[in-house]
Amino acid sequence: MTETAQKQIALIQQEVAGLSFTKFEQDDALALGKTLLALAETASLRVAIGVDLGEQVMFRAALPGTTADYQTWIDRKFNSVRRFGKSSMELELTASIEPGFATERALDPARFVLCGGAVPILIGKTVVGCIGCAGLASIEDHRLVVRALDTYHKAVDAQ
Numbered sequence: 001m002t003e004t005a006q007k008q009i010a011l012i013q014q015e016v017a018g019l020s021f022t023k024f025e026q027d028d029a030l031a032l033g034k035t036l037l038a039l040a041e042t043a044s045l046r047v048a049i050g051v052d053l054g055e056q057v058m059f060r061a062a063l064p065g066t067t068a069d070y071q072t073w074i075d076r077k078f079n080s081v082r083r084f085g086k087s088s089m090e091l092e093l094t095a096s097i098e099p100g101f102a103t104e105r106a107l108d109p110a111r112f113v114l115c116g117g118a119v120p121i122l123i124g125k126t127v128v129g130c131i132g133c134a135g136l137a138s139i140e141d142h143r144l145v146v147r148a149l150d151t152y153h154k155a156v157d158a159q
Contacts, residue, residue, distance in 0.1 A: 033059025047135035089116030117141025
């Protein structure tokens with residue numbers, strides 16, 4: 001499993017790096033949030049979603065069937081992304097091969113969670129925000145967020 005997890009980590013790192021921006025501002029954060037919301041609505045998913053720019057909350061939405069707890073999950077995922085500068089899916093996989101990862105770093109489970117669904121928004125290699133969702137299986141949350149980033153990039157590139 002360790003080798004498989006390491007390969008998955010490498011793929012996720014490459015995937016996230018490939019979704020970086022040359023600029024990302026408030027209007028981009030709102031448009032990206034709307035893109036993620038449209039994907040979730042089209043698939044009738046029971047998720048909560050969010051986009052932050054720096055520490056500023058830019059976009060939040062909760063689809064029917066969610067509870068306030070979903071937002072707590074997003075906040076905890078975003079805290080993990082901000083602390084480590086990596087996607088929460090990468091952090092989950094890292095924790096699976098390094099069992100003491102969370103305890104050695106004194107991660108308070110009320111503030112941090114190591115499960116997929118939040119991705120750093122990058123300008124080059126610099127983290128400028130987070131995008132994420134909660135409500136699906138960890139890998140499915142991650143895939144939805146990556147799809148939103150990819151969809152938004154294609155729309156921007158087409159302009």
